[in-house]
Amino acid sequence: MNYANTLMHSIPNTALWGRIRRVAYAALATFALMALSNTANAQLKIDITGVGANQIAFSAAPFQGNQGLPEDIKKIIEDDLVRSGFFRSINTTSNVDLNEATLIDPTAWKSIGVDALIVGSVKKLPDGRLDLRFNLHDTAQQKSLGKFSYVIAQSALRLTAHKIADYVYEKMLGEKGVFATRLAYVEKAPGRYRLIIADADGANPQVALASKEPIISPSWSPDGTQLAYVSFETRKPVVFVHTLATGRRKALANFKGSNSAPAWSSKGEKIAVVLTKDGGSQIFSMGADGSGLNRLTNGNGINTEPAYSHDGQSIYFTSDRGGGPQIYRMSTNGSNASRVTFEGGYNISPRISPDDKILTYVTRREGQFRIAVLDLAGGTEMLLTSTGREESPSFSPNGRYILYATRSGGKGTLAVVSKDGRIKYTLSSSGADISEPTWGPFLND
Amino acid sequence: MKHSMLKYLAISAMVAALAACSSAVPLNDKPEVESKTGTAPGSGDGRAVPTVTPGNADPLNDPQGVLAKRSVYFDYDSYTVKSEYRELVQNHAKYLLANPNRKVVVQGNTDERGGAEYNLALGQRRADAVKTLMLALGVKEGQIETVSLGKEKPKATGSNEAAWAENRRSDIVYQ
Numbered sequence A: 001m002n003y004a005n006t007l008m009h010s011i012p013n014t015a016l017w018g019r020i021r022r023v024a025y026a027a028l029a030t031f032a033l034m035a036l037s038n039t040a041n042a043q044l045k046i047d048i049t050g051v052g053a054n055q056i057a058f059s060a061a062p063f064q065g066n067q068g069l070p071e072d073i074k075k076i077i078e079d080d081l082v083r084s085g086f087f088r089s090i091n092t093t094s095n096v097d098l099n100e101a102t103l104i105d106p107t108a109w110k111s112i113g114v115d116a117l118i119v120g121s122v123k124k125l126p127d128g129r130l131d132l133r134f135n136l137h138d139t140a141q142q143k144s145l146g147k148f149s150y151v152i153a154q155s156a157l158r159l160t161a162h163k164i165a166d167y168v169y170e171k172m173l174g175e176k177g178v179f180a181t182r183l184a185y186v187e188k189a190p191g192r193y194r195l196i197i198a199d200a201d202g203a204n205p206q207v208a209l210a211s212k213e214p215i216i217s218p219s220w221s222p223d224g225t226q227l228a229y230v231s232f233e234t235r236k237p238v239v240f241v242h243t244l245a246t247g248r249r250k251a252l253a254n255f256k257g258s259n260s261a262p263a264w265s266s267k268g269e270k271i272a273v274v275l276t277k278d279g280g281s282q283i284f285s286m287g288a289d290g291s292g293l294n295r296l297t298n299g300n301g302i303n304t305e306p307a308y309s310h311d312g313q314s315i316y317f318t319s320d321r322g323g324g325p326q327i328y329r330m331s332t333n334g335s336n337a338s339r340v341t342f343e344g345g346y347n348i349s350p351r352i353s354p355d356d357k358i359l360t361y362v363t364r365r366e367g368q369f370r371i372a373v374l375d376l377a378g379g380t381e382m383l384l385t386s387t388g389r390e391e392s393p394s395f396s397p398n399g400r401y402i403l404y405a406t407r408s409g410g411k412g413t414l415a416v417v418s419k420d421g422r423i424k425y426t427l428s429s430s431g432a433d434i435s436e437p438t439w440g441p442f443l444n445d
Numbered sequence B: 001m002k003h004s005m006l007k008y009l010a011i012s013a014m015v016a017a018l019a020a021c022s023s024a025v026p027l028n029d030k031p032e033v034e035s036k037t038g039t040a041p042g043s044g045d046g047r048a049v050p051t052v053t054p055g056n057a058d059p060l061n062d063p064q065g066v067l068a069k070r071s072v073y074f075d076y077d078s079y080t081v082k083s084e085y086r087e088l089v090q091n092h093a094k095y096l097l098a099n100p101n102r103k104v105v106v107q108g109n110t111d112e113r114g115g116a117e118y119n120l121a122l123g124q125r126r127a128d129a130v131k132t133l134m135l136a137l138g139v140k141e142g143q144i145e146t147v148s149l150g151k152e153k154p155k156a157t158g159s160n161e162a163a164w165a166e167n168r169r170s171d172i173v174y175q
Helices: A014-035 A073-084 A106-111 A154-173 B002-022 B083-098 B116-136 B161-167
Strands: A046-048 A056-060 A087-089 A116-124 A130-138 A143-152 A182-189 A192-199 A206-211 A215-220 A226-231 A238-243 A249-253 A259-264 A270-275 A282-287 A303-308 A314-319 A326-331 A347-352 A358-365 A368-375 A381-383 A391-395 A401-408 A411-418 A423-427 A433-439 B071-073 B104-109 B144-150 B169-174
Touching (some): A116 A154, A182 A215, A206 A226, A215 B116, A259 A303, A282 A303, A314 B116, A347 A391, A347 B116, A358 A391, A401 A423, A401 A433, B116 B144, B116 B169
Parallel strands (some): A056 A087, A056 A116
Antiparallel strands (some): A130 A143, A182 A192, A226 A238, A259 A270, A270 A282, A358 A368, A391 A401, B071 B169
């Protein structure tokens, strides 16, 4: 990615502002809802409960010069922010003539309920690249929170719009946005399986692997450049590592029996896998290059779905050593295994939040498979979903959301829920049968 | 031309059958292939026809035989080989004992409910359960590989008990 990035204003303490702002919202929200319509993306089903009063009202102006380009920058930013659940769009035509250089009257914007005003322009340069500029105005603080110029290839337009949305999200909420991150998932059709990499909003799907045999358990390398996964292309499960930019792939674990459940360590130097070559399903770790195989679990039972903690100290995993499947934690050398989940008789697919404080997993309750979160310090469990066919949860890299697979109309689809359960949305799909989603890391650029 | 060929075949088969009956070798044992071709050694006229005797065929290929049944079914969440499938596993174990060069892959499968990886592990346990039984009956470890297909290769599609029951299965696949 080749873009210039110039911060022209210093940024005040936005976390503090978030608190002050929230007090003002309750009063403003009523007026804003009465006076103006709330525009949400019609194709996207977003279900938000309990955060309404704290939503930040924003207005995104059409980017001047956007006509004739393949992407609508304003719409991408607007859809991203609305989908997050923390923003609502104020629909107005008063912003149509604005760009990043326009002097605005913050008080006037604030009086119609706009907390954040996003304005910008895009211009084609002689060499074919685009000069994309934007300015974020905070009407309460009566100042700009950042004014940028990106020089980008036209193919990077969509990604750059996501980055602008990330910038707005971070400045207004004080935590990193995940709009520019990517998802991996598997699309199934009879006799055809495709490993897909898409933007976090589900758009721009690209096929990394097309196979006649099943693909499961994609796992991102921490730098987002590689995926490990299980492919059945040789009529049995084998673990592959695949470099996305080149398409280069190699079998990492192809032992007698089944090879599955790859998981990268937080720094990317190791990969844990599950092998059955010695009897039972056992967790092993190895170097990311396949060197130095080291067995971590014992016994004849099931030990699977390893997930490294982000502090590099522990591995969470699923085991049936106590009867039904439950989630356990052990140190990365396999010692000191202890049970973590106790509610319900079937708890699988552990993933740990980026701050290592919350565990998400699939739990079966009365025959229904649901996404749960467990506060590891307090021991409080919360069930986040209720449709009953949920699978494969993974945290967004900022820890705010959980991506998972569910069923709708007889097909697998992707859905997202915030870790507190208040924000839920489904990602529109092409009608394909989708499974095994996993949220990728922050982009490194 | 065709008729005379058929007639020749029929006679050869009768000769072979008679020879088998008159010998002390039981019918089910290995065929004495070389002495039953009905052609003078070294004749080299290109008309040699090998004789196939039904009683001497590999029992594995008999669609009516006990070895034709190669699927063991399991209860939900279970990897215990139920008593009604013990005989099926015993039949294959006997065959593998008698044919130490034959190898099988036991493929474990599950129904669609639950996670892909846990089902993969459960399918592995179902395959391993069949293997454990075969090993107890004397089959050599090197003759059996167990793999799991988890819930990824359902034989029956559909989200109902009949489809699920069909998919909770270990298949014995000869290599």
